[in-house]
Amino acid sequence: MKKKLKLGLFGFGCVGQGLYHVLEETSGIKAEIKKICVKHPDKVRPIPADRFTYRKEDLLLDEQIDVIVELIDDADAAFTILKEALQHGKHVVTANKKMLAEHLEEIYHLQQRYNRSVLYEGAVCGSIPIIRNLEEYYDNDLISGIEGIFNGSTNYILTKVFEERKGYHEALRQAQELGFAESDPSLDVKGFDPKFKLAIAITHAFGVFVKPEHILNIGIDNIDALDLKFAQDNGYAIKLVARAVKAGNEVFGLVAPQFVERQHNLYPVRNEYNAVTVVGAFAERQLFVGKGAGSYPTGSAVLSDISALTYDYRYEYKKLTQGNTHRFSNEAYLEAFIRFDQPELVRMHDFEEFHSGYAANGHHYMTGLVSLEKLRSWAASAKVGIILTPKTRIVSYIEKNREQACSAA
Amino acid sequence: MKKKLKLGLFGFGCVGQGLYHVLEETSGIKAEIKKICVKHPDKVRPIPADRFTYRKEDLLLDEQIDVIVELIDDADAAFTILKEALQHGKHVVTANKKMLAEHLEEIYHLQQRYNRSVLYEGAVCGSIPIIRNLEEYYDNDLISGIEGIFNGSTNYILTKVFEERKGYHEALRQAQELGFAESDPSLDVKGFDPKFKLAIAITHAFGVFVKPEHILNIGIDNIDALDLKFAQDNGYAIKLVARAVKAGNEVFGLVAPQFVERQHNLYPVRNEYNAVTVVGAFAERQLFVGKGAGSYPTGSAVLSDISALTYDYRYEYKKLTQGNTHRFSNEAYLEAFIRFDQPELVRMHDFEEFHSGYAANGHHYMTGLVSLEKLRSWAASAKVGIILTPKTRIVSYIEKNREQACSAA
Numbered sequence: 159m160k161k162k163l164k165l166g167l168f169g170f171g172c173v174g175q176g177l178y179h180v181l182e183e184t185s186g187i188k189a190e191i192k193k194i195c196v197k198h199p200d201k202v203r204p205i206p207a208d209r210f211t212y213r214k215e216d217l218l219l220d221e222q223i224d225v226i227v228e229l230i231d232d233a234d235a236a237f238t239i240l241k242e243a244l245q246h247g248k249h250v251v252t253a254n255k256k257m258l259a260e261h262l263e264e265i266y267h268l269q270q271r272y273n274r275s276v277l278y279e280g281a282v283c284g285s286i287p288i289i290r291n292l293e294e295y296y297d298n299d300l301i302s303g304i305e306g307i308f309n310g311s312t313n314y315i316l317t318k319v320f321e322e323r324k325g326y327h328e329a330l331r332q333a334q335e336l337g338f339a340e341s342d343p344s345l346d347v348k349g350f351d352p353k354f355k356l357a358i359a360i361t362h363a364f365g366v367f368v369k370p371e372h373i374l375n376i377g378i379d380n381i382d383a384l385d386l387k388f389a390q391d392n393g394y395a396i397k398l399v400a401r402a403v404k405a406g407n408e409v410f411g412l413v414a415p416q417f418v419e420r421q422h423n424l425y426p427v428r429n430e431y432n433a434v435t436v437v438g439a440f441a442e443r444q445l446f447v448g449k450g451a452g453s454y455p456t457g458s459a460v461l462s463d464i465s466a467l468t469y470d471y472r473y474e475y476k477k478l479t480q481g482n483t484h485r486f487s488n489e490a491y492l493e494a495f496i497r498f499d500q501p502e503l504v505r506m507h508d509f510e511e512f513h514s515g516y517a518a519n520g521h522h523y524m525t526g527l528v529s530l531e532k533l534r535s536w537a538a539s540a541k542v543g544i545i546l547t548p549k550t551r552i553v554s555y556i557e558k559n560r561e562q563a564c565s566a567a
Numbered sequence: 568m569k570k571k572l573k574l575g576l577f578g579f580g581c582v583g584q585g586l587y588h589v590l591e592e593t594s595g596i597k598a599e600i601k602k603i604c605v606k607h608p609d610k611v612r613p614i615p616a617d618r619f620t621y622r623k624e625d626l627l628l629d630e631q632i633d634v635i636v637e638l639i640d641d642a643d644a645a646f647t648i649l650k651e652a653l654q655h656g657k658h659v660v661t662a663n664k665k666m667l668a669e670h671l672e673e674i675y676h677l678q679q680r681y682n683r684s685v686l687y688e689g690a691v692c693g694s695i696p697i698i699r700n701l702e703e704y705y706d707n708d709l710i711s712g713i714e715g716i717f718n719g720s721t722n723y724i725l726t727k728v729f730e731e732r733k734g735y736h737e738a739l740r741q742a743q744e745l746g747f748a749e750s751d752p753s754l755d756v757k758g759f760d761p762k763f764k765l766a767i768a769i770t771h772a773f774g775v776f777v778k779p780e781h782i783l784n785i786g787i788d789n790i791d792a793l794d795l796k797f798a799q800d801n802g803y804a805i806k807l808v809a810r811a812v813k814a815g816n817e818v819f820g821l822v823a824p825q826f827v828e829r830q831h832n833l834y835p836v837r838n839e840y841n842a843v844t845v846v847g848a849f850a851e852r853q854l855f856v857g858k859g860a861g862s863y864p865t866g867s868a869v870l871s872d873i874s875a876l877t878y879d880y881r882y883e884y885k886k887l888t889q890g891n892t893h894r895f896s897n898e899a900y901l902e903a904f905i906r907f908d909q910p911e912l913v914r915m916h917d918f919e920e921f922h923s924g925y926a927a928n929g930h931h932y933m934t935g936l937v938s939l940e941k942l943r944s945w946a947a948s949a950k951v952g953i954i955l956t957p958k959t960r961i962v963s964y965i966e967k968n969r970e971q972a973c974s975a976a
Contacts, residue, residue, distance in 0.1 A: 180849050184709065186889050285850035291696060300593065423856070426835055440589050440867035441694035445856035447832070458849035480595050 163189040163468055166217030166248075168239055169230035170196050170203065170210075172337050173253055173280070176453025177227070177460050178205070187465050192223055197230075218242050225249045225467055227460065233257040240265065244272040251463040253280035253456055256345075256370075259354035263367040266475060275472040277463035282355045283308055283432040285455035286448040287462070292362040292436070293473050300439040301363050305401035308352035308359075308413070310430035310451025312378050312398045315347070317428045319386065320395055326381075336430075337452060348377035349398060349413040356400040356411055360486070363402065363436070364409045365477025368486040374530055376414040376537045376544050384521055385497060385543055389417055394548060397424050405554045408487040412530065416546035417495065488530045491558060493550040495525045496536065497543035504542060508532055510558065527553065572598040572877055575626030575657075577648055578639035579605050579612065579619070581746050582662055582689070585866030586636065587614070596874045601632055606639075627651050634658045634876055636869065642666040649674065653681040660872040662689035662865055665754075665779075668763035672776040675884060684881040686872035691764045692717055692841040694864035695857040696871070701771040701845070702882050709848040710772050714810035717761035717768075717822070719839035719860025721787050721807045724756070726837045728795065729804055735790075745839075746861060758784035758807060758822040765809040765820055769895070772811065772845070773818045774886025777895040783939055785823040785946045785953050793930055794906060794952055798826055803957060806833050814963045817896040821939065825955035826904065897939045900967060902959040904934045905945065906952035913951060917941055919967065936962065 167174060174194070181191065191209070199212040217223055218239075226243035228236050233256040240257070243250050252258065258265065258281050269276050279289050283306070292301075307313050311333040318329035330343060345351045353375040357368050378398050389396050394417040402411030418425050423445050427433040432450025437443055449455035491510050498504045499521055506512045509526035516523055525547060536542040576583060583603070590600065600618070608621040626632055627648075635652035637645050642665040649666070652659050661667065667674065667690055678685050688698050692715070701710075716722050720742040727738035739752060754760045762784040766777050787807050798805050803826040811820030827834050832854050836842040841859025846852055858864035900919050907913045908930055915921045918935035925932055934956060945951040 176849075183848070186885065285853060287700060291700075421835075423835065426830075426832065438867070439592070440585075440863045440870075442858050442864060443856075444694060445854070447852075447854035447856075449851050454849045455851060458847070461849075476595065 163224045163464065164192045164222050165189055165464065166220065166223040166226050167191050167194040168214070168217070168226065168228045168236075170194050171229065171231070172453040173456045173460065174229040175204070176457025177229070180454065180457045180461050184461070187461060188468055189225075189464050192220065193217055214239065214242075218246050218248075223248060225251060225464060227464065228252040228254060229460070230254070233260065237261055240276065241268065244268050244274050244276070247272070247274065249274050249467050250276045251280075251460055251467070252276065252278050253460055254278075255281040255351065255354035255358060259357040259370045262358060262361055266367075266478070269472070275467060275470075277466060277471070277473065278358070279463050280456045280459035282358050283434055284310065284448065284450040284452070285459050286432055286434060286446045286450065287459070288359065288434050288446060289362050289473070291446070292359065293476065301404070301436060302439065303401065303403040303437040304359055304363050304434060305399060306434035307397055307424055307427050307432050308355045308400040308434070308450070309346055309349075309398055310432055310449070311343075311346045312349075312352075313427065313432070313450070314430045316378060316396055316398065320389075321428075333430075344379075347379040349375035352398060352400045353413045356402060356413060359434075360402050360409060360411055361475070361478070362473070363477070364404050364484055365475070365480065365482040366409045366484045366486050368409070368411070372486060372488065374412040374414070374488070374534050374537065376412075376533070378415050380540055380543050381415060381545070382497070382543060384519075385545060388495075392417070393420055394418055395425055396545060397427070399424065399546070401552070403552045404484065405552070406556060407484050408489070408554055408556070409484050410487055410490045410530075410552045410554065412492075414494075414533075414544060414546050416550065417548045419548045422548070487554070489555040491527045491529050491553045491555075492533070493525065493527050493547045494533060495523060495545045495547055496528070497521060497523050497545075498541060500541065503539070504536070572633045572873065573601045573631050574598055574634050574636050574873065575629065575632040576600050576603045576636045576638065577623070577626070577645075578637070579603050580638065580640070581862040582865045582869065583638040584613070585862030586638070586869050589863065589866045589870050593870070596870060597877055598634075598873050601629065602626055623648065623651075627655050627657075632657060634660060634873060636873065637661040637663060638869070639663070642669065646670055649685065650677065653677050653683050653685070656681065656683065658683050658876050659685045660689075660869055660876070661685065661687050662869055664690040664760065664763035664767060668766040668779045671767060671770055675776075675887070678881070684876060684879075686875060686880070686882065687767070688872050689865045689868035691767050692843055693719065693857065693859040693861070694868050695841055695843060695855045695859065696868070697768065697843050697855060698771050698882070699871075700855070701768065702885065710813070710845060711848065712810065712812040712846040713768055713772050713843060714808060715843035716806055716833055716836050716841050717764045717809040717843070717859070718755055718758075718807055719841055719858070720752075720755045721758075721761075722836065722841070722859070723839045725787060725805055725807065729798075730837075742839075753788075756788040757786035761807060761809045762822045765811060765822060768843075769811050769818060769820055770884070770887070771882070772886070773813055773893055774884070774889065774891040775818045775893050775895050777818070777820070781895060781897065783821040783823070783897070783943050783946065785821070785942070787824050789949060789952050790824060790954070791906070791952060793928075794954060797904075801826070802829055803827055804834055805954060806836070808833065808955070810961070812961045813893065814961070815965060816893050817898070817963055817965070818893050819896055819899045819939075819961045819963065821901075823903075823942075823953060823955050825959065826957045828957045831957070896963070898964040900936045900938050900962045900964075901942070902934065902936050902956045903942060904932060904954045904956055905937070906930060906932050906954075907950060909950065912948070913945070
C-alpha cells in the first residue's frame, strides 16, 4: 500500500544521528536513507564513510531520492537546499525553525508552485505533534489562543536553577552537554528559538504569516537573583512562555518569562519538556506535553513527517484558505513586573495602568499594565528586568479603549 | 476542494445538541445535518419539529445522506444502525464506546467489506485527539504503554471529594446535573466506561482486539472514608487510572483507582478533565490533557471526525497490519493496597510478594504484589477495597519468573 521512500539527508548532528538510529530500530516505516551530505568530509563519524558525501548535488540531482531531510544548522544554506529540492521535485522534511519562521510565506507558495510537500513537525516543540494537531484537528474549531513552553533548554536551565539552586551558567553548561541547547546558546536564552516556533505555530493556528522580527522576544538571560527570590517567596516558578491570542481580527504574540503559580498547568512541566495549551471555543483547553529537545524526540518527530509522506500527506493550511482577514499586531498591553536599579529608567506614567511599586536594597520594582511597544524598548536594555505576572493576559488597544469608554459612560 | 457532506443524526441528547450548536457556530466545515432521528417524536425540543423523524429508514435510505452520526445511548440499537448504515454505503461517526468496545473487531472487518469509514474520536476521552494521534503519529514509533484518566465524571467526583470534602453521593449528583455522568452512573463509577475506552485505545496503540469482559475494571464506588484519610495523610490524590502496557508479545490492561503522588503528571488533572500519557521508545512520555466530558468537548471531537470525512480520512489500523502477533493477557501482577474488615477475606499468601500490613480501628490493610486474577476475585466483593499504590506497574508472569530465576542463579 505504502511506497518505500528514499531519503537524502543533509546534516549528521544531534538530530540527524537521532533520526538515523530511530530509522534503524523501527520496522513500521517504509523509508531508507540513501545518502547523507555533510560539510566536513574528513570528520570521524560513527557509521561507514561510504554513506556520506559532501556535494549537495549528489542528493539533489539523484532521481531516486524522493525526500530531502534537511537537518543542518545554517538557516540560509537550509533555505537554499529547500528551494532546490522543491525545484527538483522532491518533498522536504526540515526541523530548521529559524529558516521556516523567516521564509514561511514563501515556502507556502513554493509548495503550491512545485506541488510538493514541506513538513516540519520536528521544528516546533520536538516530539509534540502540535502542527499536525493544529492542522488536522482544529479546522472546525475556533482557536482563540495558544501558549506554552516552546524551548527545552531554557526550561531545563530554569528547572535546575529553581529546584537544585544551581547557578545560571552551570545550568546552561549542563544543558549544552546534554544536547538540549543550540550551538549558539543566545538563540535559546534570549528567546529567539521559541519565537521562531511561535511564528510557525501562529500560521497554523490562526492563518496569519508573521515575520519573527515583529514578535517581541524577552529571554531569561536577564533574570537576576532578586527575581528568583521574589518567585520563591511567592511560591512561583519562572517559565519562558510563548503565547499568541486572537482578538477581533488581530493576532498578538510574544515570548517572555512569566511568574507561574503552582496551580498553573505549565508549573509541573520540568526539565527539557515542552508544553502547549490550545484554547478553543468548543474543545476548550487542551494541553500537550512532551520532550521538546534532544536527538530522539526531535528525530522521532522528523520520522513521523517522513512516515506521513509515504501516504502523500500535506499541510492544508486550512485557516489561510478560509477567507481569513486576520493580521498580526503589537497594539496590546500585558501586566508585567519590571525591575530596575536606576529610578530614571522606568516611571509610573510608562504604564497604561500602574498596579504597585516598591524599592528594596537599592532595587526598584513596579508592576502594571504596559504596552508591548514599551516592553520592547525596555527589553533592549540589560538594566531592566521584565517578567510577566501570573495572571497576565494580552489586552488589545481596542479592548482597552472599549473598557474605558464603558466606564466613562 | 472539499465536498459538502450531508449528515443523518441519530439521537439528540447532550452530545447531539452540542454537535448541532458547534456545527451552527462554525463556518470552516462543509457539512450540514439533513435530518435527526429521535425515539420520542412528541418530546418538546429546542429546535423546529420538522428537523426530526422517528423512523430510522428516513435516514438510512436517504441517498443524499453521506454520513450517519450515531449518538444514542443504547449500544445494541447503535450497532444495528452502524451495520445498516455501512450496508447502505454511508460512513459512520459514533461516540458510543460501549458498542465500539464490544464489536470493534467486527466493525474493523465491516469497514473493509463495505469500503466505508467508521470514525470515533469522540468515544475516547472527549476532546483529546488520542485515536487520531495513536493512528497518525505513532506508526513509526514503538509504543510501550498508555495510561491516563479516561472518565470525566469520576474524576470530577474524586476532585470534589478531595478538594471540597464533599460527600461521594453529593459529588455524583452534581456531576450528573452538569451532564458529565452517564445516564446509568454505574457505567462511570464502576469503571466500565473507561474500560470501554481503554479497549478501543488498545487496538489503536498495540494492534490487538480485546473484548471488554477480559479487562479488569475496579471502580471508585467502593472507596471509603479511611482510604481518603490514608490518601490525605500521605499527600496522595486518588485517581481512576486506565492503563495498558506491552511486554514481549503480550498486552496487559486494567482500570483501577490508584494513589497518585503530587509529582505524578496525572495529579494536577482535575474535575472533568481527562488525560492520556503515551510512552514510546523515541518520543518518550507524551501527555495529552483535555475535557473528557460535556456536550461541547465531545461534540467538537465528533465534528472533527465529520471534518476528516470531507477529505476521505480512514483509520488505517496500522499496527494490526504490521505482522502483529501480540495477544491480550491477564497473566500479570501489580502492587496494590488492599483494605478489608474481616481477617479471613485476605491473607498474606494471597500475595505474590507481601510488602506491608497493619490493622487500625477494626480495619485491616495489606499491600503487596498481587495477581490480576486475585484482584478480580476481590473486586467482586464489596467488602474488599482495592487501590493501586503510587509506584505500581504491571509485571508479567514471564518477567517475574525471569527475575526469580536470576536471583536463584
